[in-house]
Amino acid sequence: MAEPIQFYFDFSSPYGYIASQLIDAVGAKHGRAIVWRPILLGAIFKITGMQPLTEIPIKGEYMKRDFARSARLHGIPFRMPDPFPFSGVAANRAFYWLEASDPVKAHDLANALYRAAFARNQEIGSVDGVIQIATQLGVDADAIGAGLQSAEVKDRTRAANDAAVAAGIFGSPTFVVDGEPFWGADRLDQVEKWLVSGGW
Amino acid sequence: MAEPIQFYFDFSSPYGYIASQLIDAVGAKHGRAIVWRPILLGAIFKITGMQPLTEIPIKGEYMKRDFARSARLHGIPFRMPDPFPFSGVAANRAFYWLEASDPVKAHDLANALYRAAFARNQEIGSVDGVIQIATQLGVDADAIGAGLQSAEVKDRTRAANDAAVAAGIFGSPTFVVDGEPFWGADRLDQVEKWLVSGGW
Numbered sequence A, B: 001m002a003e004p005i006q007f008y009f010d011f012s013s014p015y016g017y018i019a020s021q022l023i024d025a026v027g028a029k030h031g032r033a034i035v036w037r038p039i040l041l042g043a044i045f046k047i048t049g050m051q052p053l054t055e056i057p058i059k060g061e062y063m064k065r066d067f068a069r070s071a072r073l074h075g076i077p078f079r080m081p082d083p084f085p086f087s088g089v090a091a092n093r094a095f096y097w098l099e100a101s102d103p104v105k106a107h108d109l110a111n112a113l114y115r116a117a118f119a120r121n122q123e124i125g126s127v128d129g130v131i132q133i134a135t136q137l138g139v140d141a142d143a144i145g146a147g148l149q150s151a152e153v154k155d156r157t158r159a160a161n162d163a164a165v166a167a168g169i170f171g172s173p174t175f176v177v178d179g180e181p182f183w184g185a186d187r188l189d190q191v192e193k194w195l196v197s198g199g200w
Helices: A013-018 A023-030 A039-050 A059-074 A091-097 A103-119 A127-136 A139-148 A151-166 A185-197 B013-019 B025-029 B043-047 B059-074 B091-099 B104-117 B127-136 B141-149 B151-166 B185-197
Strands: A005-009 A036-037 A176-177 A180-183 B005-009 B034-038 B174-177 B178-184
Touching: A005 A013, A005 A023, A005 B174, A013 A059, A013 A185, A013 B104, A013 B151, A023 A036, A023 A151, A023 A185, A023 B151, A036 A091, A036 A103, A039 A151, A059 B178, A059 B185, A091 A127, A091 A139, A091 A151, A091 B013, A103 A127, A127 A139, A127 A176, A176 A185, A180 A185, A180 B059, A185 B059, A185 B185, B005 B013, B013 B104, B013 B185, B025 B034, B025 B043, B025 B185, B034 B104, B034 B151, B043 B151, B091 B104, B091 B141, B091 B151, B127 B141, B174 B185, B178 B185
Parallel strands: A005 A036, B005 B034
Antiparallel strands: A005 A176, A176 A180, B005 B174, B174 B178
C-alpha cells in the first residue's frame, strides 16, 4: 500500500477549507489514504513572524476576493466567516480527542466543522460551538466536554503542532506526498502530477 | 481589440521570472497584448509589512524548494541568484527609461535581465550589471548611463510603483485581466480560464 498523504490545515484557514473539500477525492483517485492533521497557525506564526492574510494591508483585500473566487471555481459553497480569523484551539482538541478512539469520525468532524464555519458562518471558535457540531454527528456532549478539558488532549494537540513545525509546516493547507511538501490549495494540481509521475 | 493584460513583476522575484517566461505565450494564445510593469517590492513591503520570502523562518526553505520545482515543471532554466534578494532599482529605471522611446526593446531588456539573474546567476542589482546586459541588446552605454541618472526617469519609476500600489498590487507577479487581479505565477491557469470565459 502506498504511503498516505499528510494533509495539514488550520480550521480558520479559508484555503484549508477549500482543500478539505477536494483532497479526499484526490486520494481516492490515486489510491492514497489522507491523514488529516489540524495545526494551529497562531502558534506557528510566532515562529515565522507571519500574520493572518486578511490583516495585511492591500494584500488582505485581494485575499478575500481570491478566497471566494477560488471556491466558486471549484463549486464549493463559501461565506467569509465573521468574526475572522477565529481560534482553532477547541476544534483541534476535539479532533485529536476523537481521533484516538475513532479516526473516521474525527475526519467527519473536521469536515463538519469546516463546512459549518465556511459555508454557513456558524461559530466554531468556542468550546460550545465545537460541541454543538460534534453532537450532530452523534458524539456524546459530556464525553467531548470532558475531552476538551483533558490535560492529555491539550498535550496531544500541542505535540501535533510541534511535530508539524518539526516537519517544516508553516502554512495551511500543506500536503506531504512521499516526503515532498506542497503548500497551498492551488498546489493540488501539482500534488496530482507528483502522484502520477513520482516527481519531476 | 481586447484590453491588454497588465503584468506586474519585481526583478528580484523568482515567481516573477517564471511568469515572465510564460506570459507572452498566454497573451499570444488569447489575442491579448501584455503590458510589462516592473515594480519595486521593497517599497511596497514598507506599506504591507511583508518581507522577502526567503527571509521567513521555515517558509523560506520551502519557497527555495518550490522556486526550483516550479521552474522544472515548466521546463524553465533556474538558478537561485546569489546574493538574493537583490535591488531591482537600476533594472526598473532602465526599463522605464527605454520604454519611453522603444517599448518593444524595453520588453526584450526585461526578459534579458530576468534570464541573466535567474538562469545564469549574473548580477543585475547594480547600474553596471544592468548596463552590461542592455549593451548586449544594442543599447548605447552612454545613453542608458545618463538615463539611469536622470531625475525624470527616477520620478517615472517611482510614479509607476505608486500607480501599482494604487491599483492594489502587493506582490510579484500579478496579472490584471479586464480589471480582475490574479496574484502568483501559479494563477496563470486561472488567468487563461478567465480569458476564455470572462469570469466565473
